[in-house]
Amino acid sequence: MTKGAKQDAPRRRGRRPGGTDTRAALLAAxxxxxxxxxxxxxxxxxxxxxxxxxxAMVNHWFGGKEGLFAEAVLKLPFNPQDVVxxxxxxxxxxxxxxxxxxxxxxxxxxxxxxxxxLVRSIAGHEQASNALRDFLIKxxxxxxxxxxxxxxxxxxxxxxxxxxxGMGMVRYxxxxxxxxxxxxxxxxxxxxxxxxxxxxxxIS
Amino acid sequence: MTKGAKQDAPRRRGRRPGGTDTRAALLAAxxxxxxxxxxxxxxxxxxxxxxxxxxAMVNHWFGGKEGLFAEAVLKLPFNPQDVVxxxxxxxxxxxxxxxxxxxxxxxxxxxxxxxxxLVRSIAGHEQASNALRDFLIKxxxxxxxxxxxxxxxxxxxxxxxxxxxGMGMVRYxxxxxxxxxxxxxxxxxxxxxxxxxxxxxxIS
DNA sequence: CAAGTTATTCAACACGGCATGAATTCTGTG
DNA sequence: CACAGAATTCATGCCGTGTTGAATAACTTG
Numbered sequence: 469m470t471k472g473a474k475q476d477a478p479r480r481r482g483r484r485p486g487g488t489d490t491r492a493a494l495l496a497a498x499x500x501x502x503x504x505x506x507x508x509x510x511x512x513x514x515x516x517x518x519x520x521x522x523x524a525m526v527n528h529w530f531g532g533k534e535g536l537f538a539e540a541v542l543k544l545p546f547n548p549q550d551v552v553x554x555x556x557x558x559x560x561x562x563x564x565x566x567x568x569x570x571x572x573x574x575x576x577x578x579x580x581x582x583x584x585x586l587v588r589s590i591a592g593h594e595q596a597s598n599a600l601r602d603f604l605i606k607x608x609x610x611x612x613x614x615x616x617x618x619x620x621x622x623x624x625x626x627x628x629x630x631x632x633x634g635m636g637m638v639r640y641x642x643x644x645x646x647x648x649x650x651x652x653x654x655x656x657x658x659x660x661x662x663x664x665x666x667x668x669x670x671i672s
Numbered sequence: 673m674t675k676g677a678k679q680d681a682p683r684r685r686g687r688r689p690g691g692t693d694t695r696a697a698l699l700a701a702x703x704x705x706x707x708x709x710x711x712x713x714x715x716x717x718x719x720x721x722x723x724x725x726x727x728a729m730v731n732h733w734f735g736g737k738e739g740l741f742a743e744a745v746l747k748l749p750f751n752p753q754d755v756v757x758x759x760x761x762x763x764x765x766x767x768x769x770x771x772x773x774x775x776x777x778x779x780x781x782x783x784x785x786x787x788x789x790l791v792r793s794i795a796g797h798e799q800a801s802n803a804l805r806d807f808l809i810k811x812x813x814x815x816x817x818x819x820x821x822x823x824x825x826x827x828x829x830x831x832x833x834x835x836x837x838g839m840g841m842v843r844y845x846x847x848x849x850x851x852x853x854x855x856x857x858x859x860x861x862x863x864x865x866x867x868x869x870x871x872x873x874x875i876s
Numbered sequence: 877c878a879a880g881t882t883a884t885t886c887a888a889c890a891c892g893g894c895a896t897g898a899a900t901t902c903t904g905t906g
Numbered sequence: 907c908a909c910a911g912a913a914t915t916c917a918t919g920c921c922g923t924g925t926t927g928a929a930t931a932a933c934t935t936g
Contacts, residue, residue: 482902482914483913483914505795506796509795512895523895527894590846591710591792591793630851637838637841642801647833658827658870659834662869672862686885687931689933715922730924737924892921894921897916900915902914903910904911
């Protein structure tokens, strides 16, 4: 007890032996902590600690906190074009369904953190808000809606975005139950008709 | 140029003459800055500066930054019970319509800032997320839905909350156009049917 | 008008943030 | 195997944060 095990031995100085990938470790740790704390709340020290590495490595590998955020959060973990194409395949009447399922699936797995990190960083990081808009509106919704919606494309796109963002907020950021734990099928059944109407239905 | 006009003269020390309401000035400034920056981003010094007052007054009047936040942002600017009663008057088939109009109206006027401040503070302030949930779900939606929804009250409540939160995010926080500038009637026409379905419609 | 209370400012503190540069250890190439 | 370069840690610098206590000025009460 008094001296503790050798678990947190003061790390040796200088280059580490073996092919340790510090850069990747930092990226992983950064994603976790930016998700939990947002840009302002996350400290370089905390990220480095979780990666079991000195804080100075953030500067060495990414040029600073800013660069780490850009690389870990702002960079998309998948190609938007793929999502668009994948969603567009099939009957237009079931577009809402495919969109909900796609987003719930993607966000439930890897990319949900990116959404949370962006929202939690909106206050302190200028680009966060822009990144969210570019991602949802520009890269995804605009392309889908331009092909199938009858009119008022921009308004329809922001309507769809509003329901998607709301779903993300409630499900991943604020975690209101029981929606936060509802399975994909339940979410699709509930939300798909909304999106379908926003895209192809009458909105006035 | 060199010495500047007497505009930012070093304020005199000691109590100010006249019935100046420093407390109110701080509250007003705090609302502005918490809305713009969130809890973490807002600094006591910046708030005091906007109120044209020394930073120490925050401690004097509110016991600290925390107390100021509680008083300026967490305290509701209206009585939830009133909103519930006002919304419930009328045909159940137009509930969605009244809800959208009520929220857009309230938020477009005074309380939109509170929503933005809460969202921007979710990362750094524990209570922010709870406040949002208590406000939307507990105080508002639960009471409405318990009286008119056929089943699955909690799930329906969170669904409604998701669309309202999404609308707030897109309209007030992230400001996606053209939704951000759409007038109340347009929003009602677009969003009311969604809420109506979440409340009384079939969601599975 | 004297004394006490309240409001206000100023200066300073203690803390924690990010970034930097020197010192140290490993890897790779000839 | 020597040596250049890259990776890593440590110590430190500098800045901005919220909070505190003393000093000063105005108001309030007798």
